[in-house]
Amino acid sequence: MRRNRNNIYAMYSLNDRKEKDKKKRIILITILSILTIVLIVMIICISQNIQKLQQSKAYEAQVVSYQEEQSKIAQEQMEKQKKEEELKKEKLPQVTEEAKQNFETIFRSETKRAFLTFDDGPSTVTPIILQTLKEKNVKATFFMLGSNVQKLPDTVKQVFEEGHYIANHGYSHVYSAIYASPQTVLDEYNQTNQAIADAIGESEFNSHLFRFPGGYVGGPYAQIKEQAKEILNQNEIYNIDWNCLTGDAETNQPTPEYVMNRLQATSSGKNSLIILMHDAQAKKVTAEMLPQIIDYLAGQGYEFKTFYDIF
Helix, strand or coil: CHHHHHHHHHHHHHHHHHHHHHHHHHHHHHHHHHHHHHHHHHHHHHHHHHHHHHHHHHHHHHHHHHHHHHHHHHHHHHHHHHHHHHHHHHCCCCCCHHHHHHHHCCCCCCCCEEEEEEEEECCCCHHHHHHHHHHHCCCCEEEECHHHHHHCHHHHHHHHHCCCEEEECCCCCCHHHHCCCHHHHHHHHHHHHHHHHHHHCCCCCCCCEECCCCCCCCCCCHHHHHHHHHHHHHCCCEECCCCEECCCCCCCCCCHHHHHHHHHHHHCCCCEEEEEEECCCCCHHHHHHHHHHHHHHHHCCCEEECCCCCC
16 A cells, blocks of 8 residues: 555656656747747847948948039039130130230241131131031131121131131121221221120130231222221231232132132242132132142141131
8 A cells, every 4th residue: 555655656756747847848948939039030130230231331332422423523514614614715816925926927937837718708608618627627717707797607606616716807898888987997897896706605705806808908998997907906906918819809710720820829939828718609619629729738838827826
């Protein structure tokens, strides 16, 4: 009987231990599960924080990159604008002491140089001349009439933007009007200068360069021209004629042979050439012959200049 009781006690004791062990395992498993969950949550949180941090850094990098890009764009725009302003300024003739000296010695040069000059434009012939000049990579000087400038402002702007020198030939080309008095010469200069400034969009433009219609020397208006020259010089406006020509003003329909013969004859023995030509409507032969004229001069060793090289 006692043995049975002892066996019962032993059995209860064993079951009790098993139950306690089971509870311990459950508690342990629970704790481990909780720790595992906590660890997973922590890992997830850390991962999310790392991801957010990376995203934040990436965003900051994008912001910095964008700011740098915008700053670079702004800097480039400023530099471009500055360069454009400098280029525009370079296209606006300036009267300096050096320019005055250059002008006084323009017909003298130790090296061969040629100034291609065109009077009486612009006209529908002018774009043909511009195309040839572009193809030959040569710059020229255009003595424009104010009355034609107002008719073809887009052509005037093209001349300016392509780097050619725009000079002044008065407004009307009517001798009785422009040479009515010395003051009317200046008035026509100013009227034409304003028309050019409006056409090219440069309010400060002044060519400082004038060519008397018909030339400065001689003629029935010689005294008026002489007095007008003084007034022009007082306003820093200088006049220039020519020492070489193609003969397109000497006859209405010059032949190609006539043009080349006159060019050769009047350029012979001269280092510094100021060549008179015309881009008026009736002077299409000049536009047609210009490639040959340029080739001839280049073949003779002349370097092409404009009055930008003077002023």
